Amino acid sequence: MSKRTIIPFGPQHPVLPEPVHLDLVIEDERVVEAIPSIGYIHRGLEKLVEKREFTEMVYVIERICGICSFGHGWGYCKSVEGNMGIVVPDRAEFLRTIWHELSRMHSHLLWLGLLADGFGFESLFMHSWRLRETVLDIFEKTTGGRVIFSVCKLGGVRKDIDADGLKEIVKLLAGMKAEIKELTDVFLEDYSVKNRLVGVGVLSRDEAAELCTVGPMARASGLRQDIRLDGHGAYAKLAFEPAVEEDGDCHARCKVRVRELFQSIDLITQCAESMPDGEISVPVKGSPSGEFVARMEQPRGEAYYYSIGNGSKFLERMRVRTPTNMNIPAMVKTLQGCDLADVPMLILTIDPCISCTER
Amino acid sequence: MSYITKSPWVIHYDGSSCNGCDIEVLACLTPMYDVERFGIINTGNPKHADIFLVTGSVNEQNIPVIKQIYEQMPKPKVVVAIGICATSGGVFRECYNIMGGVDTVIPVDVYVPGCAARPEAIIDGVVKGLGVLAEKRARLPQELAEERAQRLAVSEADEAEAVITVEIPGDAKAAAEKGDGQNV
Amino acid sequence: MSEEKHLMQEIIPIEVSELLDRVQDMKEAGYRLGQLCAAKAGGQFHLLYSFDKDCALTNLKLPVKDGEPIPSITGVYWPAFIYENEIQDLFGFQFKHLALNYNGKFFKVAEPTPWNPKQKEG
Structure with missing residues (x-):
């Protein structure tokens, strides 16, 4: 039997800009076991509910993660709105959906870039990030911010997009389609890219269900699981079917995200076409006093927002469970038995967000 | 071209940042802002770097990491704190696991405000850092x-x-x- | 009505003694573990186990006393180790028969059990 070695992976390493630490137990070039440990980005922000009023807390929750910032803000608002029984106007729900889907696009393009960087295709990385800038421009035009834009508030949204603005967004996105197609065709069809992704890190349907994976990771293994199906926001009024793939390997996970890019464009177009008139927010009176669990489909998967109020301006507890948390067990399982050289691919294809995980 | 004295190489470390500033640092390197055309390179090796970009506030876990990177960098070196968290702890200042801004651990030369700091601001901060670098070089x-x-x-x-x-x-x-x- | 699913949720109070049976029932009924968290509300600690099946949410709410060991559900849902270790590190509760126990080294925090500081009060 060959000798076992432990390779520490991180916290400073070339795959992710974020510090994550893994101990990889290897035998020759094969990983036998992977042991994650976290805490480099733990801030303890959930405990800030004791110091911030529930209306201000939305700014803190938005800063859990700069990539899915809008979704976190929405999730928090949804949780407190559920707690207080606030009904958000339809127009606000449609606008939220538009920004959320745009966030998904920016997140997936960012991820495609990082994946390309991970398998050593630098120009593909640059092209992904170049396309992503168009989405950021839309954010900037509609909200004023590029990555963290605090447009979601309790009871609705802060800013409206007028009919011309909506038309322009639809036009810009339609123009992006051809470019995204050209880009993603390389990811899905190129021989050397496929060589790195196909058959790597296979997670079967049963394993995915057993490990309770969420988001694109679950959908790539054939599970039709998407919280957008529960009809929150505008999703109940839109034609929508989650992107599901069967293979469960890195290529399938890439394919799911590529399909979701086009799906997001489609959803935004639908929202823009059927945008209802009316108010964009309702006033919030009183304080939350119950408990409520809200869920969101973030770009990385399902997230939980659990709020407990006690009738005062300060919540008793705000708990956020982010998608990466739930995908770490699956990552640990797929890492067992893989080649050392494939470790970056496996870590990247769960699309880990460490600052989400540790909060 | 005499005013362009150097193309600094930068090293980036994510303290306990929310990723917002990190993706903006990366955005500086990608085609829209593209500072690489000026010879500015993001390196992973502290011994190659002139400018240390730190995003996010500091928690107890990453104090030794930040110190090690700083100490390994050759003189003259400049530290740029990017974003309000790196400057003072920002919105997370009162969290139990946060020590404060980067200047609680290493000396900081340039502070770039913003949440998240915009790429223009980051580039501006690095350019300001170049001035500090020149001064430090003269004093070296x-x-x-x-x-x-x-x-x-x-x-x-x-x-x-x-x-x-x-x-x-x-x-x-x-x-x-x-x-x-x-x-x- | 699928449109209203996001507003429907059950929060069922349970006792420590019935925890494992209830969780086993959920598993057999085809539910997936959504999350597990600890909270302090009204001066009393509780754990909330969330389960999902086709976007329908069911929660089990378990009141716990500080210092009383809680049976681990990792035997039924292995991925729960992430949450149980997190709760161990942040709240200082102990889980019995935890499948992958980091013994307080999962979350590295500046002060021990920040959500339930015993040393300061006692």
């Missing part, structure tokens, strides 16, 4: 000379102490001192 020979003098003073004091404790006879002590003087 003097600084090194001072450091050397200090080191010598310390080693002389150590030697004198050593001499006293082992009680070397007068002649040998004088010879040792003479020899030391020659070396300098």
